[in-house]
Amino acid sequence: MMNEEALGWVIRTRDPEFADWEAFTGWLEADPAHAAVYDALMAADADLAEIVPAEPVSIAVPANDAGPRGWKPMRWPKFAMAGGAVAAALAGVVSLHLMNRPDIYTVTTRPGETRTVALDDGTRVELNGGTTMRFDRRDARFAALDGGEAAFTVRHDTANPFRVTVGEAVFEDAGTVFNIVHSGSMTRIGVSEGEVIYNPKAEAIALPAGRALTHDESGLRVMDIAPDSVASWRQGRLTYANAPVAQISGDIARSLGVKLDATPGAGAMRFTGTIRLDRDPVRFFGQAAPLMGLRAVRQGDVWLLKEGDGPPR
Known part of the structure; x- marks a missing residue:
């Protein structure tokens, strides 16, 4: 005011x-x-x-x-x-x-690179590949995700909640382990433990464990998820329930550090299951593409996902 x-x-x-x-x-x-x-x-x-x-x-x-x-x-x-x-x-x-100001510092990871930031309050932030975040040396209860993906294991403090700003949105911890992805105009969060409040001073949407929220150009959506699928990239796997291949492509590119695209038809397809990450792109796409009912074609330094001959397995 x-x-x-x-x-x-x-x-x-x-x-x-x-x-x-x-x-x-x-x-x-x-x-x-x-x-x-x-x-x-x-x-x-x-x-x-x-x-x-x-x-x-x-x-x-x-x-x-x-x-x-x-x-x-x-x-x-x-x-x-x-x-x-x-x-x-x-x-x-x-x-x-x-x-x-000098107290604000930036941490950036290259595609395929991960990094863990331990904050003074006991909170741990794990950055996936292709991620940029800002932190405050004077305020360990603040973080800003400018782009990419990060998993948060937060030390809860009711009197001084941990807040993550993502664009114009704010996510407030309520005793939590959660994962946020921010790419372009899309933001999505999944909660595996505790609870997160989305925009506490506006919508104030409570997201307990097993809930996820996506905000993009089509609007705001809240859905159920498996808690153990949240930030599964930390365990070398990507787990999905009816997720579009376009989203999965972004996750793969970020986690493996590869350039990846999908044809419109392939990008619109959906997949439910678990994909094991492998640092060898040839081996990875040889297994992952058929699993999603797709074909992977290498074009120079870019991999392209195309419609396959059968449904996802």
Whole structure:
């Protein structure tokens, strides 16, 4: 709420015709934190000016209102954009500042590579291949999955829940082991122990063990899954229940570090079963493709899954 109010004042005070300095001063004096939030947004002004072309204008301070604590209005750019757009841009810049501070660090794995990150609070995060995540040295209860796949074994703390941000979504731990995949506009999560809350301040969908959620361009779906299928890539296998081959292809490519594609017909097919991972692509596709009722053809450095001669086995 405070951030929204501060953004509102930033937008209004940027207007060259703004004159309600008495109300603005009253808002600043109502809570010492108001000035800090407002100043933080204004500190992003230089970066915002690089994003949105600006025409500098001066705002005069009424002689009888110099503002509290020696505060003085500054020289702001005049933006040719609506207030809502300014707010969105400012919020984005502030988020960028937070994510770029020295305490935030990034961990990346190559396709086919895995890595485990042990956080100070006792939480363990296992990154599958082709994954990028951000962590905070000052807050072991924060993680952000920018792309790829990661399995989380979280030390539960009711007073300070562990949160994972994925795009605009937030997953909050409620004593949990879970796995998240994020690729493009698609996010899916499976829970094997405890419970995860999806977007606790919005939808607040509870996902106990044995439940999964997928959010993509077609909408939001919640379904049942086998708990032991969650993050099965850690045991060298991929387990599915009526999953599209297009999804399976992405999982294989990430886990084995191979370039993999599927024809439209093959990608739309569905498979139920377990696929054993093998670092030898020739051996792997020789076993996995027929299991899914498909053929695997090598084209240069890319493998292509095509419709086979029979149904999945």
